[in-house]
Every structure is written in C-alpha cells, then in structure tokens.
Amino acid sequence: MAADVTKDTIHDTIAKKLDVTGHLSATSATANVIKLADLGCSVGPNTLASIHDLIHVIKQKHPSTSQLEFQVFFNDLPSNDFNALFRSLPLPADGGRGYFAAGVPGSFHGRLFPASSLHVVQLYYSIHWLSAAPKGPPANRGRIHYAGASGAVLEAYKAQWGEDMGRFLAARAAEVVAGGMVLVVGPSIPDGMPYSRLANGIMFDCMASILLDLARQGMIKEEEVDAFNLPIYAPLPGDIEAAVTKNGQFTIEAMGLNNPAPWLTEGVHVDMVEFTGHIRAAMEGMFLSHFPSHVVGILFDRLAVMMSELSEEMESAYKDKIQVYFVLCRK
C-alpha cells in the first residue's frame, strides 16, 4: 500500500544513510552543551530561579561562556502539571531564557536519562518524597506519619527512604558524567531532636487530630486514618552519609544543616492561612486518593484555623536547623 511505501522508503533511506556508529557520535562530542536536571520540579517559580542561579555560577566559572549552551531538563511525576510549567518558562528559547528546556515525566527513583548524559542534577525539597508510604508498616493508630509514633513506625519509614535513596543514587550514578554533581536541599532534622518538634510533625499531628474528629463524627472510619501514612521522610545527615557510602559511586563534597527560614524574625511572621493554602496545593492529591473530597475540604479548612492558633510553635520550629544541603560528586 502507498502509505507503507512512504514508510518503507523513509526507513530504507535511514538504513542506508544514517551512520549511527561512525561520525554521528564523534560529531556530537564536539558540542559544548552543559546539561542540567531539576528533579521533582513541580510547577513553581522557585525551580526556575534556582536554575538561573546555577547557570550563572557555571558561566562565571567558565571564561568563554559564549561557547557554552545549556539544556535544562525539568522532571516530575507524570501527574505533575507540565502544561503549567511550560507556560511559565521564560521565552524565547534561544534568546532571553539562556537555555533550552525540556520536561521529563517519571519517578526519580528510577532511570530518567541516558547514561552519562547529565552534568549537574539538583533537587530542591523533593528528596523527602518516598516512592510510596512504607509497605506494611506496624500499626500507627491515630497518626498519619512517623513523627511522635512508635520506633517501629519510624524504622519502617527510614527503611523505605533508604531503599528509595539507594535506587535514586544508582540511577544518578548511571546518568551523571564522571565529575558531575548532584545538589540537594531539603527537610531534615538534627541528631537528637524529637521528630514531634519538626514543623511538619506538628502539622501532620494536627491533620491526624482533625481526621480523628471527623471519624468520631462518623464521616470516615478511624481505621482509615490509622491505615493512611504520608509518604514523606526527613532524612538525618547520617541517613544520607549511609546511603552515599553504600552506593559507593559519589563523594560528599559538602553537607550541612541550617535554618530554612532565617528571614523569620520577631517582626516578620508567616500568614498561616496562606501557608496552609500552599500545603493544600502540594498535598491535597495524597489525601484525595484515600478520603472523600468533602472530608479533604473540611480537613484543610480546619487546618488553616488550627495552624493560625499554633503559628508561634510553627515559627519556633522553623528556627531550628531542620534543612539539610548536600553536594555529591560522581567519582
């Protein structure tokens, strides 16, 4: 048939003329392209700002910046709103933006890119997302998270994070060129600090308490609350060191804990209603997959009120060194 004639002709031409093993790979090697990836980018402007900063640093270091081209890969799960992300990109690609952009759908716990194809990978506040809530965690009555829970629940979370981080590092070890880097900033906790004092811990406790109230009112079952566990774990610096050592293909070039919100002072406060709005945007989907939508609506409405009442406690928690950064270099 004629349609197949077209296809056959095109394919014959490729088969005859395209020299995959020869000059193609040699030619592409001469390209002076720096490839960056932001994993778990979501749709927000924070990602674009950090990419802009990163490119600036690399250009500053490199004396002949005019020769360099940058390609940036924005990754998140296929459920992310890439349409919104793409609409928010500066334009044009070859002018003001300063880099070529691409979106990559998929989980960063697995491979996303060809081997040795990335120079710098960054994750801002995405390394704490687990691939799933810990499988078969011990009973976690009246809670939706490990903060304040039994040691066995904490261990189940820690084990899940370690497993996820192992797969993350194995995938990145394949994708990042030798000498390339992985930059991570995200939630953490200092050794010895009780998890219940984490700002997220306080908030998740409030969520659980609202859900239990709704269970008492018969809107949901208490067992549904017990069975629901948020797939979020704030790793300790020691967890990170252990994972990197186990993987064996990266060196830790820098690592530390700090205060994520130094701008929070006696005179500057957080609008907790607005804060709860952001939390809702990020987390609503997880609740909606377990609870009816009217229950989730009530949950976040009540959470906004409760967070406002606890604003001092929340702000105090944010003054601790609960943010970790680390820089890995591919051996």
Add this chain to the structure above:
Amino acid sequence: MAADVTKDTIHDTIAKKLDVTGHLSATSATANVIKLADLGCSVGPNTLASIHDLIHVIKQKHPSTSQLEFQVFFNDLPSNDFNALFRSLPLPADGGRGYFAAGVPGSFHGRLFPASSLHVVQLYYSIHWLSAAPKGPPANRGRIHYAGASGAVLEAYKAQWGEDMGRFLAARAAEVVAGGMVLVVGPSIPDGMPYSRLANGIMFDCMASILLDLARQGMIKEEEVDAFNLPIYAPLPGDIEAAVTKNGQFTIEAMGLNNPAPWLTEGVHVDMVEFTGHIRAAMEGMFLSHFPSHVVGILFDRLAVMMSELSEEMESAYKDKIQVYFVLCRK
C-alpha cells in the same frame, strides 16, 4: 542569612569542583545515545507508533543494539497538552518503552535544541503549519484559505511558508549532527492540480460558506470572515526543493508524492462525523481566537452535516497523490 549560606556553599562547591571544560565533555562523548525528535507531535498515538518504528529501523541497522540508548524529544507549541502526551507514554522509561522521553515546548520555526545534539528529526503532518497567517495578505473576500482564492493570496501563503521553512531549516541545520536526518511526511499537492480540489480546500470552503451564512444572520461580521485566514499551506515538491537549495546545508536523499489513504476503497469509507470531530479537536483553537465560542460550536456542528453530504467528493480527493514525503541529510 542562612538560606544564602546554603546557596553560597553549594555554588562555591560547584565553582571549585565542577570541571566544565575538561573531562565532562570528554566523558559525555563516550555515551552511546541516539537522539530523536518529533516536531509538532501533538498528543496522539501516531507519534508514538512512528517513533517506535524509527527506533526499530535504527536498531536493525546497528549490529550491537544492546549498547545503544535512545532519547526521544516530543515537541509542540507550549499550548499543546503535554500532560495528556506524558500520560499516554508507555512505561517504564528503562524497561518496556525502550527510550528516555522528554517534552520540548516551543515553535519549530526557531531553535529548540543545543547545537549538533540530534540524530534524527521527524515531522508527521506538521510542516504545513505556518508560524502565523500570511501577514497583510491581499483581500480574501468570502474565504478563509488560499484554496480557490486569487493568485495574490496564494503567493502570500507561499511566501510565508518559504520564510517559515527557511527558519525551520536554519534551526535544524544547527541542531542536527552532520550525517543526521530530517524526515517529513505531510500534505502537499501535485503540480498542476487546482488547490480547490484538495480535500482540505473543499473543507475550508465549507467552513467559509457556513461562516458567511452566520454573517448573513448577523451573528458575526462578514469582514471578520474576510480577515480570517487559516495558517496552513500544503507545499509543492518544488517549494521544498527551493527551500532546501536556498538553505544549502542539507541534501535531499528521498522525496515523492503519494496517496495518503490507500486503504480508502469502494468498500471502505470514512465516517465524516467522526472525521469532523478530529478536525475540530485540531483546529478549534484557531477559530476560537477569532470568533465567539457559540459561533465556533455552530460551525463544527454544521460542518459535520456538510462533510457527510460531501463524503464522496472528499474521499475522491484523498485518492490523489496529495501527500509528500522527503528525507534530508545534514551535510
């Protein structure tokens, strides 16, 4: 501030340790990655099937396929539904799908990728999209397209396509490695065939006639119809040769015209209501940016009826050699 300390520490580490000019580009050269791009991919399954075929051909040609990795870039305008496209991708990235996928938002009339970074580029039914309707075209009374219009209108369309194709080829010449290829299949017209006999010409005539009826009923102004011109041009093989020659950086390896629907026989027909539904999905947006939505609704409802009445004429048009294919090789 502590937040800046994090950023500064990370950036210092990059500046000290990331060796951009040295071993990074050397290492990436060893990667055995074939990079393909589908430009104007929309959201449809046709794109995925053609990419699958293309990879199969390249693997068949290459004896040691296990060493090859494929990365596929799906491009369309930022207004395309990339969320739908990403949800339709086969999973997982490193397993059954056989390639790493990325979405690239932007116009293929400009640069989309770093220099010398692509091996094969394909366009299936997207080369006929103009960057815009011809600017300041001569009066085109009672028509929304060049088919059946005055020679001056046709020349304005042809000039716009030539300009767009010039920018397209310049961008691809930069992006495709030497020896790499550009494959195109799309609407065309044989030399000497009147444009009014094109299936699209028949359909656009129907659209114009419905819009003029609505103008007579006072729902829109006749001048609005006259001023609206669809940004679509079916290039002749001669148009393509002229553009490629003018650009000078590609050779034409194969080129021909054929019948786009050889499966249309006496016994097999097109459901014109379904056909109009596909047309509506693809073209509705262009009409909505010029006409009120209720007018566009009526337009496509009436078009479905009119197309059913003209199904024989439409099918007859599709039996002509109105599809062009060409294969370019980067010098």
